[in-house]
Amino acid sequence: MSGTDEDAFRIIASSPEGVLQSELWKILGVDSRKCSRIVKKLLDSNRVERVEYRQEGIKTFRLIARKGPADPYCLLAGDELIPCIACDEDCTIESCNDLLDWMYQLAISDAEESSSPSEKSGE
Numbered sequence: 776m777s778g779t780d781e782d783a784f785r786i787i788a789s790s791p792e793g794v795l796q797s798e799l800w801k802i803l804g805v806d807s808r809k810c811s812r813i814v815k816k817l818l819d820s821n822r823v824e825r826v827e828y829r830q831e832g833i834k835t836f837r838l839i840a841r842k843g844p845a846d847p848y849c850l851l852a853g854d855e856l857i858p859c860i861a862c863d864e865d866c867t868i869e870s871c872n873d874l875l876d877w878m879y880q881l882a883i884s885d886a887e888e889s890s891s892p893s894e895k896s897g898e
């Protein structure tokens with residue numbers, strides 16, 4: 776893991792109960808000082824909250840992601856909007872071909888996005 780602010784936020788947001796700061800730096804693969812700087816940035820930008828927590832008598836902090844407005848880009852697979860937005864069908868999500876097609880498009884666009892930086896750099 777590269778240890779960026781965004782990596783830290785994703786780890787924190789992936790757990791509804793949050794992540795202990797004393798564990799976060801190990802997960803990120805950075806030292807505790809760098810982790811403190813990352814956490815400060817996330818606190819300053821109001822993306823996470825910090826709650827005091829005692830683990831075996833030792834004070835640490837639990838970091839919990841704040842819920843912000845939904846990211847509209849989460850509704851897009853490439854240029855394709857998720858079909859549920861304008862759907863008036865009786866929903867059976869497990870067998871919905873429109874949703875399956877969209878998820879397939881999402882997988883393709885994610886793969887293209889992750890491969891594009893190395894293509895640009897010529898690697």
Ligand code: SF4
Pocket residue numbers: 858859860862863864865866867868871872873874
């Ligand atoms: S899963 Fe399919 S049927 Fe259900 S709301 Fe989305 S598009 Fe409509």
